[in-house]
Amino acid sequence: MPPSAPAPKSTVTQRAIERIKALIADGLLEPGQRLPTERDLAAQLGISRSSMREAIRALTVLGVLEARHGSGIYVTALKAGDLLETFGVVADLSRGPRLVELLEVRRVLESTATALAAARITEEQLAVVAGHVAAMNATDDPEEILAHDLAFHRAIATAAGNETMAAILEGLSSRTFRARVWRGYQEEGAFARTRREHAAIHRALAARDPEAARAAAAAHVGEVEEWLRSRARVDP
Numbered sequence: 001m002p003p004s005a006p007a008p009k010s011t012v013t014q015r016a017i018e019r020i021k022a023l024i025a026d027g028l029l030e031p032g033q034r035l036p037t038e039r040d041l042a043a044q045l046g047i048s049r050s051s052m053r054e055a056i057r058a059l060t061v062l063g064v065l066e067a068r069h070g071s072g073i074y075v076t077a078l079k080a081g082d083l084l085e086t087f088g089v090v091a092d093l094s095r096g097p098r099l100v101e102l103l104e105v106r107r108v109l110e111s112t113a114t115a116l117a118a119a120r121i122t123e124e125q126l127a128v129v130a131g132h133v134a135a136m137n138a139t140d141d142p143e144e145i146l147a148h149d150l151a152f153h154r155a156i157a158t159a160a161g162n163e164t165m166a167a168i169l170e171g172l173s174s175r176t177f178r179a180r181v182w183r184g185y186q187e188e189g190a191f192a193r194t195r196r197e198h199a200a201i202h203r204a205l206a207a208r209d210p211e212a213a214r215a216a217a218a219a220h221v222g223e224v225e226e227w228l229r230s231r232a233r234v235d236p
Contacts, residue, residue: 016047016055024064024075035065035073080167103225106172107218109165110153114201114217115210116160125159126205133202137195145191152198156205156217197223 020041023029035041035056042052056073059065063082065073076082121129132152136145153173157166197220204213 012047012051013054013058016045016051017058019045019047020055020059021064024078029075031075031078033075034071035075037072080164081170084164084167084171100225100228102172103221103228106169107221107225109169109172110157110221111214111218113157113160113162113165113169114205115214116162117156118205118208118210118213120161121156121159121205121208125155128155129159129202129205133195133198136198140191149194149198156201159205193223194220 020029020035029035036044038049038052038056042049045052047055056065060067060073063076064078066076067073117125129152132148132155135148136152139145150173154166154170157169160166197216200216201213201220204216
């Protein structure tokens with residue numbers, strides 16, 4: 001039989017990525033710990049140095065590893081927000097049906113986060129949410145409304161007490177994406193409706209009513225989702 005062909009380089013690199021991730025998952029490499037040298041790690045895992053170098057580069061881009069000049073390669077703190085930053089890129093670049101899909105995901109997560117927030121929110125956190133509602137009602141400047149809208153939803157996600165969920169929602173609600181929505185809303189005169197939806201969410205949070213909060217958040221994101229569906233049918 002002829003000798004088998006060597007594994008494609010991309011496959012070897014992927015194996016190196018999986019081996020490093022396994023070391024982290026098994027606790028053999030802890031957050032903040034310095035990796036062995038590239039040569040030693042390659043020898044330890046039985047992988048070529050070039051494939052190891054590509055694996056380290058890929059994991060650095062993903063936020064799993066970080067290069068410290070003159071010091072070496074370290075495991076990051078592995079915070080959810082850092083590891084999920086790419087969600088924002090997806091939201092920024094998606095169009096048409098793919099963007100509608102992202103809104104479906106956001107509707108599910110945002111309604112869940114808002115229900116959790118209704119059960120867990122503190123008086124101080126509720127005051128922050130109320131402040132953003134008041135600020136949005138006090139201006140017609142799209143940039144100011146956008147800033148307070150982002151902060152409004154961020155404050156609710158924080159109050160839900162789930163860092164991973166908050167990080168995913170942060171990515172799905174990127175500023176670039178929100179700006180696209182607010183520009184469209186401005187053209188269609190939909191600010192008043194959005195203010196009513198924000199007020200309904202705030203009332204449910206203030207009442208500490210998880211189911212009302214869930215419904216209000218789902219309705220709010222559902223309106224954005226339907227607006228995007230209509231735009232997807234019209235835009236080329």
